Amino acid sequence: MKYRLYIGTYTEPIKFGTGEILQSKGKGIIAADFNAEDGKLEIIHVNEGIENPSFLTLNSDGTYLFAVNELKVWEAAESGTVSSFKVERESGRLEFLSRRLTYGTDPCHVAVANDDRTLYVSNFMSGSVCVLPILEDGSLSEASQRIQHTGSSLHPLRQKGPHAHSCIFDQEGKYAIVPDLGIDKLMVYQVDERDGSLLEPSTEIELPKGYGPRSGCFNKAGNRCYIIQELASGITVYEYQMERSIFRELQYISSIPKEDSGDNICAHIQMTPDEKFLFGSNRGHDSIVTYKINEEDGTLTYLRTQSCMGKTPRHFSIDPTGRYLLVANQDTDQIITFRINQDTGELKKVNETAMGTPVCIRFVS
Numbered sequence: 001m002k003y004r005l006y007i008g009t010y011t012e013p014i015k016f017g018t019g020e021i022l023q024s025k026g027k028g029i030i031a032a033d034f035n036a037e038d039g040k041l042e043i044i045h046v047n048e049g050i051e052n053p054s055f056l057t058l059n060s061d062g063t064y065l066f067a068v069n070e071l072k073v074w075e076a077a078e079s080g081t082v083s084s085f086k087v088e089r090e091s092g093r094l095e096f097l098s099r100r101l102t103y104g105t106d107p108c109h110v111a112v113a114n115d116d117r118t119l120y121v122s123n124f125m126s127g128s129v130c131v132l133p134i135l136e137d138g139s140l141s142e143a144s145q146r147i148q149h150t151g152s153s154l155h156p157l158r159q160k161g162p163h164a165h166s167c168i169f170d171q172e173g174k175y176a177i178v179p180d181l182g183i184d185k186l187m188v189y190q191v192d193e194r195d196g197s198l199l200e201p202s203t204e205i206e207l208p209k210g211y212g213p214r215s216g217c218f219n220k221a222g223n224r225c226y227i228i229q230e231l232a233s234g235i236t237v238y239e240y241q242m243e244r245s246i247f248r249e250l251q252y253i254s255s256i257p258k259e260d261s262g263d264n265i266c267a268h269i270q271m272t273p274d275e276k277f278l279f280g281s282n283r284g285h286d287s288i289v290t291y292k293i294n295e296e297d298g299t300l301t302y303l304r305t306q307s308c309m310g311k312t313p314r315h316f317s318i319d320p321t322g323r324y325l326l327v328a329n330q331d332t333d334q335i336i337t338f339r340i341n342q343d344t345g346e347l348k349k350v351n352e353t354a355m356g357t358p359v360c361i362r363f364v365s
Contacts, residue, residue, distance in 0.1 A: 025356030031092025114173030118196025127162025171222025
């Protein structure tokens with residue numbers, strides 16, 4: 001069985017919040033086919049001419065793809081942009097539809113509402129969230145809303161100001177949770193069902209200083225939420241009550257072994273389709289951490305960390321069968337495919353594919 005996926009890359013030099021400047025090698029958005037029988041990845045087409053498409057998402061039926069253009073300036077505006085494309089399923093080509101300002105710098109994450117009518121972009125450097133209506137043909141209207149976060153936190157370099165990092169939705173799509181790395185908060189917004197706009201935060205969840213929340217995921221039942229803490233190198237588990245969007249912390253657990261030291265920052269988080277295991281990526285430690293999800297209460301048991309077989313595992317994706325985990329190693333220009341042991345969660349390398357500065361992997365539904 002083969003599955004289509006798209007890979008976002010950095011195509012231009014970019015200065016990160018750490019002050020590091022990355023000399024990018026990517027060519028655009030890569031279309032590839034994944035063989036779930038042997039774990040091999042075949043590049044089908046490279047959609048060139050797309051600037052810094054560092055994070056991707058698709059609508060529910062995979063007909064349209066949306067990509068942030070992670071930039072600080074576009075056409076004299078101090079802003080990044082977001083682009084939309086029509087997906088040509090056979091060829092893997094993307095037909096350009098529209099490009100809009102995000103009214104914030106370095107957009108790093110894009111999400112589609114559950115009803116496919118609205119797009120949400122997190123602007124990392126400026127610390128804001130931008131809301132854009134999606135038209136019937138997949139093109140984007142001008143932004144209908146921009147929400148600016150304020151504040152700071154402990155880290156002298158990384159937390160001088162707000163840094164909205166992602167936007168995740170609860171199971172019913174009634175609330176949007178925006179982890180803000182710069183102010184150590186989860187900003188929880190009610191979603192207006194009429195137009196997809198975000199209402200004033202119903203909750204601001206304060207985290208311990210220096211945690212740096214980055215992204216997260218919900219279980220299928222919608223009563224557990226997992227947030228990966230970039231700066232603290234760990235994961236917080238919450239009990240979530242959907243009716244009133246109430247979070248209750250159940251656990252905090254490290255993503256690296258206690259005996260290991262040195263600089264590390266976390267990146268992505270995802271669970272297997274059967275909700276048996278949860279994985280997270282460590283940049284610096286350059287590893288994938290594996291946890292067992294406890295059936296009774298959804299808390300995590302640390303199992304192991306394994307080398308990502310490269311440097312800076314920016315993003316990873318579990319294939320639709322739940323048998324493989326593909327890691328985008330940003331700084332070693334490769335995607336490593338691991339087979340997941342269905343009993344133990346252990347990862348075994350089965351394939352390696354070279355490509356310039358991969359930073360996001362998205363399977364088409």
